[in-house]
Amino acid sequence: MSALIDIRDISVGFVGRDGRTREVLRNIDLAVAPGECVGLVGESGSGKSTLALAAMGYLKRGLRLLNGSAVFSGTDMFAQSRRELERIRGGQLALIPQNSGQSLTPTLRIGAQLGEALRLHSALPADQHAAKVVELLGHVRLPDPEAIVARFPHELSGGQQQRVAIAMALAGEPEALLLDEPTTGLDVTTQAHILELLRDIAADRGMAMVYVSHDLGAIARVCTRVVVMYAGEVVLEGSTRHVLKFPTHPYAQGLLASIPKLDDSALPIALDGRPPAPGDAGAGCAFADRCALVQDRCRSTRPQLEASESGGTVRCFFTKEAGRQQGQIIGAAPARFSGGDTMLDLDGLAISYARPRLLDQLLGRGTDVPPTVDDISISIGKGETLGLVGESGSGKSTILKTIAGLLPPAAGAVTAGDQSLPHMVEHRDPGQLRQIQLIFQNPDDSLNPRHTVADILEQPLKLYFGLTGGKLRARSAEILERVRLGAHYLDRLPSQLSGGEKQRVAIARAFAAGPEIVLCDEVTSALDVSVQAAVLDLLNDLKRSQGTTYIFVSHDLAVVRALSDRVAVLYQGRLCEIGQTDQVFEGESHPYTKVLLGAVLEPDPDAAPTLAADDIVERAPPASGCPFQRRCPRRLGEICDTDTPPWQSPEAGHFIRCHISLEDLNVD
Amino acid sequence: MLMRRLFLGAITVWIVSIIIFAGVEVLPGDACTAFLEREAQGKLLENCREAQGLNRSAAERYFDWASGAVRGDFGVSANGQKSISELVGNRLRNSLLLAVCALAIGVPLAIFLGVVTGLRREKPVDLVFSSTAVFAMTIPEFVSATVLILVFSVWLGWLPGIVLTSAGAPISEFFPEIVLPVIVLGMVMTAHILRMVRSSVIEVMAGEYVQMAILKGVPYWHIVFRHALPNALLPAINVVALTIAWLLGGVVVIEVVFNYPGLGRMMIDAISDRDLPVVQAIALIVATVYVGVNLTADLMTMFLNPRLRTHALRGS
Numbered sequence: 001m002s003a004l005i006d007i008r009d010i011s012v013g014f015v016g017r018d019g020r021t022r023e024v025l026r027n028i029d030l031a032v033a034p035g036e037c038v039g040l041v042g043e044s045g046s047g048k049s050t051l052a053l054a055a056m057g058y059l060k061r062g063l064r065l066l067n068g069s070a071v072f073s074g075t076d077m078f079a080q081s082r083r084e085l086e087r088i089r090g091g092q093l094a095l096i097p098q099n100s101g102q103s104l105t106p107t108l109r110i111g112a113q114l115g116e117a118l119r120l121h122s123a124l125p126a127d128q129h130a131a132k133v134v135e136l137l138g139h140v141r142l143p144d145p146e147a148i149v150a151r152f153p154h155e156l157s158g159g160q161q162q163r164v165a166i167a168m169a170l171a172g173e174p175e176a177l178l179l180d181e182p183t184t185g186l187d188v189t190t191q192a193h194i195l196e197l198l199r200d201i202a203a204d205r206g207m208a209m210v211y212v213s214h215d216l217g218a219i220a221r222v223c224t225r226v227v228v229m230y231a232g233e234v235v236l237e238g239s240t241r242h243v244l245k246f247p248t249h250p251y252a253q254g255l256l257a258s259i260p261k262l263d264d265s266a267l268p269i270a271l272d273g274r275p276p277a278p279g280d281a282g283a284g285c286a287f288a289d290r291c292a293l294v295q296d297r298c299r300s301t302r303p304q305l306e307a308s309e310s311g312g313t314v315r316c317f318f319t320k321e322a323g324r325q326q327g328q329i330i331g332a333a334p335a336r337f338s339g340g341d342t343m344l345d346l347d348g349l350a351i352s353y354a355r356p357r358l359l360d361q362l363l364g365r366g367t368d369v370p371p372t373v374d375d376i377s378i379s380i381g382k383g384e385t386l387g388l389v390g391e392s393g394s395g396k397s398t399i400l401k402t403i404a405g406l407l408p409p410a411a412g413a414v415t416a417g418d419q420s421l422p423h424m425v426e427h428r429d430p431g432q433l434r435q436i437q438l439i440f441q442n443p444d445d446s447l448n449p450r451h452t453v454a455d456i457l458e459q460p461l462k463l464y465f466g467l468t469g470g471k472l473r474a475r476s477a478e479i480l481e482r483v484r485l486g487a488h489y490l491d492r493l494p495s496q497l498s499g500g501e502k503q504r505v506a507i508a509r510a511f512a513a514g515p516e517i518v519l520c521d522e523v524t525s526a527l528d529v530s531v532q533a534a535v536l537d538l539l540n541d542l543k544r545s546q547g548t549t550y551i552f553v554s555h556d557l558a559v560v561r562a563l564s565d566r567v568a569v570l571y572q573g574r575l576c577e578i579g580q581t582d583q584v585f586e587g588e589s590h591p592y593t594k595v596l597l598g599a600v601l602e603p604d605p606d607a608a609p610t611l612a613a614d615d616i617v618e619r620a621p622p623a624s625g626c627p628f629q630r631r632c633p634r635r636l637g638e639i640c641d642t643d644t645p646p647w648q649s650p651e652a653g654h655f656i657r658c659h660i661s662l663e664d665l666n667v668d
Numbered sequence: 669m670l671m672r673r674l675f676l677g678a679i680t681v682w683i684v685s686i687i688i689f690a691g692v693e694v695l696p697g698d699a700c701t702a703f704l705e706r707e708a709q710g711k712l713l714e715n716c717r718e719a720q721g722l723n724r725s726a727a728e729r730y731f732d733w734a735s736g737a738v739r740g741d742f743g744v745s746a747n748g749q750k751s752i753s754e755l756v757g758n759r760l761r762n763s764l765l766l767a768v769c770a771l772a773i774g775v776p777l778a779i780f781l782g783v784v785t786g787l788r789r790e791k792p793v794d795l796v797f798s799s800t801a802v803f804a805m806t807i808p809e810f811v812s813a814t815v816l817i818l819v820f821s822v823w824l825g826w827l828p829g830i831v832l833t834s835a836g837a838p839i840s841e842f843f844p845e846i847v848l849p850v851i852v853l854g855m856v857m858t859a860h861i862l863r864m865v866r867s868s869v870i871e872v873m874a875g876e877y878v879q880m881a882i883l884k885g886v887p888y889w890h891i892v893f894r895h896a897l898p899n900a901l902l903p904a905i906n907v908v909a910l911t912i913a914w915l916l917g918g919v920v921v922i923e924v925v926f927n928y929p930g931l932g933r934m935m936i937d938a939i940s941d942r943d944l945p946v947v948q949a950i951a952l953i954v955a956t957v958y959v960g961v962n963l964t965a966d967l968m969t970m971f972l973n974p975r976l977r978t979h980a981l982r983g984s
């Protein structure tokens with residue numbers, strides 16, 4: 001069968017400030033047959049999104065087509081008139097964007113946006129559009145489609161927005177779908193549901209799909225063939241099974257090794273270095289600088305894409321050696337906590353965002369809304385790492401904010417060492433401030449873009465240790481060294497650093513204070529997997545050498561597993577389960593923990609997630625009973641709504657809060 | 669939410685009124701010393717103060733003044749002994765006429781040009797209008813006013829260069845004398861709004877939802893009018909409000925240059941005459957208009973922006 005999407009020898013680039021043309025895509029061929037699903041993977045900057053958009057004849061502002069063609073269903077997309085492109089885009093060839101929250105027009109109601117897609121691309125008479133919109137919304141399994149029609153995008157959750165985007169893409173009954181990181185930024189449970197939906201839709205309608213993602217777990221779930229991209233070129237292409245299980249390119253191996261695995265508590269292995277900037281790849285192999293198997297030949301000659309034994313293609317001189325290397329790389333065991341004094345104690349913490357209304361304030365009345373976070377009592381030992389997991393809205397970050405003194409608790413106390421901490425940061429003394437440091441998710445937001453690395457690191461050093469002059473500079477350099485950045489980074493600005501380097505600077509800033517407790521709020525979520533592995537490794541090293549206590553918040557369970565000694569599972573701001581990492585991941589678990597674990601996608605074509613609970617969004621925690629009552633797949637009955645579940649302990653140190661007896665919890 | 673904003677607006681005006689009153693109060697001299705000038709001494713001054721009620725405590729006088737102001741009665745001016753409300757009424761109307769004319773021409777023009785330059789970014793149209801706008805913004809009004817008078821009334825003789833109509837004349841008599849002042853005011857205002865709309869359009873057109881609309885196959889002009897402009901023009905509302913507030917100040921210079929009988933010129937005259945009751949009245953009116961305009965802009969944004977709207981409704 002002839003290819004539906006046929007991209008031939010395409011090169012895309014931009015003219016740099018020096019006047020040189022820099023290539024973002026280099027001579028890429030990609031053919032997708034009808035009904036086939038191809039995954040495009042690679043680190044950020046590898047050109048995967050650019051390639052997918054090029055299939056629609058679209059290039060981002062500043063980019064130019066240098067060579068080649070993109071043919072869709074016999075039509076060369078770069079040679080079409082605007083009118084013709086408008087007919088095809090959103091019709092036969094539709095896109096599901098990365099960030100639906102940003103991709104839906106904020107001032108138009110959902111119904112209007114879907115109606116527009118129908119008006120442009122559907123043969124239906126106009127009076128049937130309204131009904132079709134509702135049907136489409138129902139088809140992507142949105143609850144209550146009639147109500148969603150009248151909503152604005154911001155009134156929907158991330159998962160719902162993504163479903164709307166899918167419905168919109170389906171409106172034109174496309175023959176091919178381009179998916180640009182469609183589940184990035186969603187909760188694991190939501191992601192798993194969306195992927196199942198996409199699989200079903202693709203199977204039902206026989207659509208071709210191009211699935212762009214950095215998440216090999218998602219790729220493994222939906223794609224039959226995978227194309228691995230690096231620095232704007234294809235380095236490996238083959239069936240999903242071959243690429244993920246027997247990768248013959250060192251880059252693909254490195255990428256796979258850097259992914260933390262749910263069933264393995266070893267640390268992932270970082271892929272050192274970073275890809276060359278567009279146009280800087282040089283004459284040889286673009287991956288040469290980061291490759292363990294590199295030879296002189298790799299630096300002088302660019303390897304060609306050649307057919308591999310498994311039926312795919314690969315761009316490497318040493319595929320045999322690479323094949324032998326696969327599976328040989330084993331991650332280091334993480335530093336584990338072996339018991340010690342209590343470092344941080346949370347006692348009956350409750351936090352509420354609800355502010356009393358003006359009238360209630362005047363009358364001195366409180367709110368009757370249940371607090372966002374309630375009844376959190378955890379004590380963490382010195383040198384221990386506690387992982388906090390849960391979906392978005394589960395109160396993970398809220399708890400960190402309260403510990404850091406940024407948000408006052410409604411009840412309860414925070415004790416660090418033997419001192420009870422004042423609620424708010426402005427009432428804490430310098431010693432207490434130094435003791436607790438916070439690292440944020442996004443270093444782009446947490447580092448002042450006008451401060452050099454030296455400025456950033458010197459602030460805590462001056463503030464807490466009164467260092468000045470040469471000592472200050474020397475100490476800053478020493479700290480940078482510890483996060484594996486050299487002293488030559490001191491005079492750089494954040495904009496001159498890569499994402500991983502920025503996050504290391506943010507970590508260095510936290511450690512410059514010599515803290516006993518470090519609060520990590522999704523510190524690796526904004527990073528590429530390869531970089532994430534390096535950051536995890538660094539955090540682990542610092543833990544070993546400094547004996548730091550961490551609270552590690554993440555929605556990625558595999559990351560939590562790699563780093564944590566103990567894990568606490570939160571739902572709607574209430575603790576569901578807490579225990580040693582292995583106990584939580586392997587022993588009896590709370591139904592919610594099971595739901596979370598079941599939804600995790602492994603980079604393995606043979607693994608399938610189990611979707612036990614609906615991914616509905618809860619607005620507020622229930623007033624009584626178990627917080628998980630509305631979604632629990634194993635709901636017992638009324639008791640779950642009325643009575644707060646008891647703590648049960650299957651093993652020492654492992655606690656589950658559920659009405660179901662321990663024996664029954666084990667049975668699925 | 670709405671009540672809260674109105675309440676806060678009222679509080680702001682109230683605080684401003686106290687500041688105005690206190691400011692005038694701490695100045696040396698009072699309405700009587702100003703009015704009597706060199707004769708302001710002994711019995712004469714006593715009598716005048718008695719008649720004006722200036723011997724009472726400041727709080728009492730503030731209460732009188734403020735409660736009068738609420739009813740639209742600002743008392744009598746110090747020198748002419750005329751009702752300030754009457755004096756100010758016509759002047760306020762004239763200034764509003766000037767502002768409304770400038771807005772009626774300037775705002776649509778600015779939005780139109782802002783959208784055009786934003787869409788045709790870095791094309792000749794954009795370069796011409798953007799640089800003209802910067803030019804119009806940087807020249808002080810009195811310079812542009814003088815140049816326009818020179819060109820259009822002295823050299824070409826097309827338009828009167830100065831306003832000779834009296835303050836109380838019917839509106840129709842201000843034409844065509846008002847044309848040049850309107851152009852000068854409109855120029856600067858148009859430039860500000862144009863720059864703002866332009867950058868907002870550029871930002872929105874580069875946004876993800878516009879890219880999505882392109883890739884959904886939406887025709888270009890649909891993208892512009894349905895997807896981009898409703899979002900791009902929201903911030904313009906606040907800029908227009910700020911510009912109106914600026915008009916009230918900018919109008920002073922223009923009115924003096926063109927001898928236009930508006931509030932601004934009256935203010936200048938009152939200050940040089942040390943006619944404190946009039947100064948107070950004008951300051952309070954200007955402050956109220958300022959607060960009112962910004963409040964209106966905030967409320968408009970709130971009801972045109974779905975995000976703020978749901979927030980506001982939920983909050984109330």
